[in-house]
Amino acid sequence: xxxxxxxxxxxxxxxxxxxxxxxxxxxxxxxxxxxxxxxxxxxxxxxxxxxxxxxxxxxxxxxxxxxxxxxxxxxxxxxxxxxxxxxxxxxxxxxxxxxxxxxxxxxxxxxxxxxxxxxxxxxxxxxxxxxxxxxxxxxxxxxxxxxxxxxxxxxxxxxxxxxxxxxxxxxxxxxxxxxxxxxxxxxxxxxxxxxxxxxxxxxxxxxxxxxxxxxxxxxxxxxxxxxxxxxxxxxxxxxxxxxxxxxxxxxxxxxxxxxxxxxxxxxxxxxxxxxxxxxxxxxxxxxxxxxxxxxxxxxxxxxxxxxxxxxxxxxxxxxxxxxxxxxxxxxxxxxxxxxxxxxxxxxxxxxxxxxxxxxxxxxxxxxxxxxxxxxxxxxxxxxxxxxxxxxxxxxxxxxxxxxxxxxxxxxxxxxxxxxxxxxxxxxxxxxxxxxxxxxxxxxxxxxxxxxxxxxxxxxxxxxxxxxxxxxxxxxxxxxxxxxxxxxxxxxxxxxxxxxxxxxxxxxxxxxxxxxxxxxxxxxxxxxxxxxxxxxxxxxxxxxxxxxxxxxxxxxxxxxxxxxxxxxxxxxxxxxxxxxxxxxxxxxxxxxxxxxxxxxxxxxxxxxxxxxxxxxxxxxxxxxxxxxxxxxxxxxxxxxxxxxxxxxxxxxxxxxxxxxxxxxxxxxxxxxxxxxxxxxxxxxxxxxxxxxxxxxxxxxxxxxxxxxxxxxxxxxxxxxxxxxxxxxxxxxxxxxxxxxxxxxxxxxxxxxxxxxxxxxx
Numbered sequence: 001x002x003x004x005x006x007x008x009x010x011x012x013x014x015x016x017x018x019x020x021x022x023x024x025x026x027x028x029x030x031x032x033x034x035x036x037x038x039x040x041x042x043x044x045x046x047x048x049x050x051x052x053x054x055x056x057x058x059x060x061x062x063x064x065x066x067x068x069x070x071x072x073x074x075x076x077x078x079x080x081x082x083x084x085x086x087x088x089x090x091x092x093x094x095x096x097x098x099x100x101x102x103x104x105x106x107x108x109x110x111x112x113x114x115x116x117x118x119x120x121x122x123x124x125x126x127x128x129x130x131x132x133x134x135x136x137x138x139x140x141x142x143x144x145x146x147x148x149x150x151x152x153x154x155x156x157x158x159x160x161x162x163x164x165x166x167x168x169x170x171x172x173x174x175x176x177x178x179x180x181x182x183x184x185x186x187x188x189x190x191x192x193x194x195x196x197x198x199x200x201x202x203x204x205x206x207x208x209x210x211x212x213x214x215x216x217x218x219x220x221x222x223x224x225x226x227x228x229x230x231x232x233x234x235x236x237x238x239x240x241x242x243x244x245x246x247x248x249x250x251x252x253x254x255x256x257x258x259x260x261x262x263x264x265x266x267x268x269x270x271x272x273x274x275x276x277x278x279x280x281x282x283x284x285x286x287x288x289x290x291x292x293x294x295x296x297x298x299x300x301x302x303x304x305x306x307x308x309x310x311x312x313x314x315x316x317x318x319x320x321x322x323x324x325x326x327x328x329x330x331x332x333x334x335x336x337x338x339x340x341x342x343x344x345x346x347x348x349x350x351x352x353x354x355x356x357x358x359x360x361x362x363x364x365x366x367x368x369x370x371x372x373x374x375x376x377x378x379x380x381x382x383x384x385x386x387x388x389x390x391x392x393x394x395x396x397x398x399x400x401x402x403x404x405x406x407x408x409x410x411x412x413x414x415x416x417x418x419x420x421x422x423x424x425x426x427x428x429x430x431x432x433x434x435x436x437x438x439x440x441x442x443x444x445x446x447x448x449x450x451x452x453x454x455x456x457x458x459x460x461x462x463x464x465x466x467x468x469x470x471x472x473x474x475x476x477x478x479x480x481x482x483x484x485x486x487x488x489x490x491x492x493x494x495x496x497x498x499x500x501x502x503x504x505x506x507x508x509x510x511x512x513x514x515x516x517x518x519x520x521x522x523x524x525x526x527x528x529x530x531x532x533x534x535x536x537x538x539x540x541x542x543x544x545x546x547x548x549x550x551x552x553x554x555x556x557x558x559x560x561x562x563x564x565x566x567x568x569x570x571x572x573x574x575x576x577x578x579x580x581x582x583x584x585x586x587x588x589x590x591x592x593x594x595x596x597x598x599x600x601x602x603x604x605x606x607x608x609x610x611x612x613x614x615x616x617x618x619x620x621x622x623x624x625x626x627x628x629x630x631x632x633x634x635x636x637x638x639x640x641x642x643x644x645x646x647x648x649x650x651x652x653x654x655x656x657x658x659x660x661x662x663x664x665x666x667x668x669x670x671x672x673x674x675x676x677x678x679x680x681x682x683x684x685x686x687x688x689x690x691x692x693x694x695x696x697x698x699x700x701x702x703x704x705x706x707x708x709x710x711x712x713x714x715x716x717x718x719x720x721x722x723x724x725x726x727x728x729x730x731x732x733x734x735x736x737x738x739x740x741x742x743x744x745x746x747x748x749x750x751x752x753x754x755x756x757x758x759x760x
Contacts, residue, residue: 158395158415161343161381165393170385175346175392180204180401185285192328192405193430196349200394201401204283204332212278216334216420221311222250225272235263235317238376246311253313253418266311267318271422276307279332279422286330286401288424294456295427297463301519304451306425314340317413319378320359322352325442325451326434327425329404336398337417344394344402345381346410349434351389355409358387372409373445379411396421406434425451429464429485432457432492443528443550454496454533455521461489461582468585483589483597490582491600497575498604500535500549500568503611509618510566520569527551534575535568535610537617553612554663555638555651561617606667628676629653629683638662643671657682 165172176191177200191199205213214220226247231240241264244252249266252258280287288306289296295303306327323329333342347355356372362383384391396402398419404410427435435453442449464486471478502508512535517523523532525548537552539545541563547556557564583599590597622636627650634650640662641648651662658675665672675681679690687693 156381158341158343161393161395164381164385167385171387171389172381172385172391172393175200175344175394177202177394180206188286188403189430192403193428196405196408198344198346198392198394198405198408198410199403200396201403203399204401205334205399208282212282213335215274215278216422218250218253218335218418218420221272221420222247224274226250228270230266230269230311232264233267235265235315238319249311253311259313259315263315265316265318268308269311271307271309275309275334275422283332283401286403288330288426290426292428293426294429294432294460294463295451297459298452298456299459299519302452302455302459302521306451308423309334310421310423311418312414313418314415315413317378318411319375320355320372320409320411321375322349322372322407322409323404323425325425325427325449325453326406326431326436326438327427327451328406328431329402329408329423329425331396331402331404331421331423333396333398333400333419333421336419340398340414340417340419342396342412342414342419342421344392344396344410344412345379345384346392346394346404346408347387347389348392349405349407352407352409354389355387358389359409373441373447378413406431407438427451427453427456429460429488432460432488436492436495439530443530446529448524448529449531452521452531452533454531457489457492457496458533458578461486461493462578464489465578465581465585468589477592478589480593480595483586483593483595486582486586486589487597487600490579490586493575493582494579494601495604496533497572497579499608500533500610501572501608502614503608506611506615507618508614510614512571513565513567514571515567515569517569525551527556534570535566537564537613538567539563540565549609549613550663553609553616553666555616561620564617566614606669609667612663612666627653628674628681629657640665640672640674642674642677644673644677647674647676649674 164170165174175198178187180201180203183201188199191197226245228246230244230246230249231242232244232249233239234241246266246269249264252264280290284290285292295306352372359372359377359379362377362379394400394402432453435451436457439449439453464482468478468482468486515523521531521533523536523546524530525532525536526545527547528551530548530550532546532548535549537547537549537557539547539558539560541560542558545558547558547564551557552564579601583601586599589595616637619637620635624633625636625639625641625648626633627639628647629649630653632650638651639648640651640654654660654662654665658680676686679686681687
């Protein structure tokens with residue numbers, strides 16, 4: 001139809017239509033036209049733009065013609081979205097209107113906008129391609145939900161975010177900021193560590209020479225590291241893309257048209273050696289592997305690589321997440337185009353639980369595995385403005401140094417142009433407790449720790465004790481900060497050691513053996529991927545299969561429970577001697593500094609995990625009990641007996657019906673009172689006795705995050721279809737012994753997590 005109109009002498013598109021309804025649509029377009037529909041294939045033609053301009057009036061220089069939707073629902077959605085985005089009237093051709101020709105619609109600028117204005121140009125660039133004198137081949141409409149969802153985030157610009165932050169009616173606020181000349185370690189400790197608030201430092205590179213700043217440019221990278229292989233991230237499909245060199249990606253970023261065909265982000269790229277020395281010199285103690293960084297004290301074979309850089313352009317983004325293992329995040333924008341910046345949306349680390357629920361409930365897919373731990377949700381700023389917790393916003397420009405507190409949920413998006421950001425993580429003594437708290441969550445998600453948290457704390461304490469001896473031999477005194485650092489590491493190490501000690505009151509039949517590995521702390525659990533700092537159970541029949549104490553205590557092992565051997569890297573006496581030495585140093589320092597402080601070590605307020613693991617294995621062939629809930633007979637090690645009556649509940653019923661973990665009951669020093677005694681038992685006889693209905697007990701069942709295994713397990717039992725969804729989303733580490741992996745011990749099956757059930 002358009003081609004016919006362009007070739008004819010008609011002054012109006014209306015003349016080409018015999019049907020009055022079609023003529024009315026054309027008339028609407030002639031009077032007032034606009035469109036915004038993200039999942040459409042874009043075509044452009046300069047002659048068509050000129051022809052339409054003669055009838056419709058001025059058209060934006062970067063305007064384009066797009067295919068429109070086919071169905072009536074899509075038409076309505078398109079019109080609603082365009083009006084919601086601030087456009088005036090919306091008119092879209094469908095296939096029936098165009099008599100079989102491709103659908104199209106004509107975009108114009110929103111009201112009160114100016115072409116070429118800096119504040120608007122970013123959002124317009126995302127909406128419209130700059131047309132060339134050619135027609136792009138039509139492609140199939142995108143069907144990926146992530147692609148459609150991503151387009152919704154590209155229809156807003158920097159001014160929109162600034163308006164939201166300045167609005168006093170929402171919880172968004174600018175993050176605290178200061179100049180590099182005003183930045184001190186006291187401010188860092190107060191704002192980032194104590195208050196758990198993100199901080200941005202401006203002017204970090206103001207005193208750098210021009211040559212030093214130029215070494216972080218794209219041109220320098222192309223000249224020196226063009227052949228380096230990089231792994232890119234497809235932001236829309238959430239997939240990694242291999243086979244690119246750094247030079248190829250830089251060329252790709254310089255091609256504006258190609259950048260709009262696919263959203264590729266250069267993430268986690270190995271940092272050039274030339275940058276490391278310069279950053280260490282300029283940033284000092286805030287750089288990775290500095291004196292305060294606990295990773296410095298680890299053996300070379302165990303020391304993780306935390307330094308990387310990000311190379312991207314406008315539209316690249318990082319979904320909501322938190323820095324791994326509860327570490328401190330550091331990010332310096334070392335180079336950027338003149339108009340480039342990055343927007344950070346951060347929550348306090350203390351608000352992580354609220355933020356996790358908020359991100360999950362706001363997911364466009366509404367899937368159970370959409371949460372901060374899976375890095376797959378990017379929220380619109382308007383949605384973030386509705387949060388019940390403070391959301392701190394940072395606009396990072398070249399030379400800005402962003403510091404993220406431990407466990408702080410945050411998401412980032414690039415705007416305005418290309419940029420290079422150098423990022424690293426640190427674990428210091430005052431933040432190590434946050435890292436320790438993250439271990440349980442990583443186990444639940446079957447995610448490896450990567451940073452070996454317990455080993456980092458242990459070697460950090462040894463390094464501090466060595467430093468104290470060195471200072472004492474040279475007559476150098478220590479200060480209160482050193483005492484505080486020693487106290488943090490001593491307390492955490494003591495908790496680690498005590499938790500891996502078997503209670504001497506029980507009859508431990510397992511003889512303890514030491515590994516003969518070349519380096520300690522290198523092994524991981526073959527069930528949950530947790531790091532094995534010291535003790536574990538090793539199977540002699542399987543091919544080098546290890547299980548952590550927590551998995552054994554929860555009833556998970558291979559099919560050879562009789563072949564498990566209690567093994568580790570250190571003797572208890574060796575670890576206890578280090579803790580005792582730390583206590584003596586702490587007491588001596590308090591006397592020298594004339595400070596009255598108690599030793600920050602308290603005994604465990606629960607049963608140790610090593611005691612539970614040994615007890616679980618030694619009682620696996622005990623008496624058989626009947627479950628009050630399901631009436632099935634099970635081994636005593638799979639049951640929890642009430643301290644007030646004779647009722648017993650199996651681990652499955654406690655998990656499925658009452659969201660209670662057996663291991664939590666067994667670890668507690670408090671006596672267990674069963675649901676029957678609490679008159680909350682929902683078995684049919686108890687419900688009938690109380691005159692209640694079974695359906696009332698589960699009327700409010702909702703989908704829960706897999707962070708809580710008990711709640712997840714309960715949902716999986718009631719919604720079997722989620723097994724298939726879970727299987728697609730979760731990748732589990734396979735056992736080296738395929739035969740042993742399929743022959744699970746029947747005694748331990750009932751207490752497996754839903755992830756292991758999915759694997760079978």
